[in-house]
Amino acid sequence: MNHGTALECSVLILNRYYMAVRVVNVRRALTLLYRGCAEVITIEDSQYSNYDFDNWCEVSQIFALEKQPGEDYLQAVNFEIQVPRIVRLTRYDKLPQSSVRFNRKNLFARDNHQCQYCGQTRPMNQLSLDHVVPRSLGGHTTWENIVCSCMKCNSRKGGRTPHQAGMALLSKPVKPRSNPAMTIPMDDPRYESWKTFIQVPQAATPA
Numbered sequence: 001m002n003h004g005t006a007l008e009c010s011v012l013i014l015n016r017y018y019m020a021v022r023v024v025n026v027r028r029a030l031t032l033l034y035r036g037c038a039e040v041i042t043i044e045d046s047q048y049s050n051y052d053f054d055n056w057c058e059v060s061q062i063f064a065l066e067k068q069p070g071e072d073y074l075q076a077v078n079f080e081i082q083v084p085r086i087v088r089l090t091r092y093d094k095l096p097q098s099s100v101r102f103n104r105k106n107l108f109a110r111d112n113h114q115c116q117y118c119g120q121t122r123p124m125n126q127l128s129l130d131h132v133v134p135r136s137l138g139g140h141t142t143w144e145n146i147v148c149s150c151m152k153c154n155s156r157k158g159g160r161t162p163h164q165a166g167m168a169l170l171s172k173p174v175k176p177r178s179n180p181a182m183t184i185p186m187d188d189p190r191y192e193s194w195k196t197f198i199q200v201p202q203a204a205t206p207a
Contacts, residue, residue, distance in 0.1 A: 010026075016088070016089060020194075020198045036053070039088050041086040064080045113148065128149055130153075146173060153167065
């Protein structure tokens with residue numbers, strides 16, 4: 001896998017008690033690892049293995065000799081380092097947030113970066129958030145009235161309801177019960193190990 005794509009992977013962050021607290025990008029995870037604030041966690045035959053930065057660099061060179069499907073690597077100066085899937089913070093003991101913060105990142109994650117009108121999945125910079133019932137018609141800025149939309153569908157819908165615009169929603173927008181950024185991408189086997197620590201997402205409710 002090329003360097004740019006590997007950097008776009010996600011890494012699950014655990015607190016000191018092995019509880020999932022957030023998801024970060026690879027660059028942030030490796031920074032924590034390099035600074036000695038975290039360690040890589042791997043799971044094999046239900047057994048945990050812990051690696052600090054130096055140890056992870058060493059085992060990465062061994063793993064790279066016989067790469068397995070679903071593994072990603074970054075090219076360092078003289079060797080390759082395997083992209084970790086799970087990192088544990090060694091001194092962070094705060095518990096995961098019990099409520100889900102209402103923000104753009106979590107809204108996009110809830111809808112899996114998929115336009116809720118045409119169904120296309122796009123990068124975040126090509127998506128917008130749409131009020132199902134427009135504010136001009138009394139719609140509120142809530143989990144239940146905001147959906148992910150591509151620019152084309154957002155423009156087509158304009159200041160109308162989906163019914164008025166002749167556009168159907170793929171699923172009914174609801175407030176997630178857990179952090180949507182910490183759900184396992186069901187179609188991506190690279191994050192299989194996350195299942196030990198977080199829930200498998202439920203199917204969306206049709207609109």
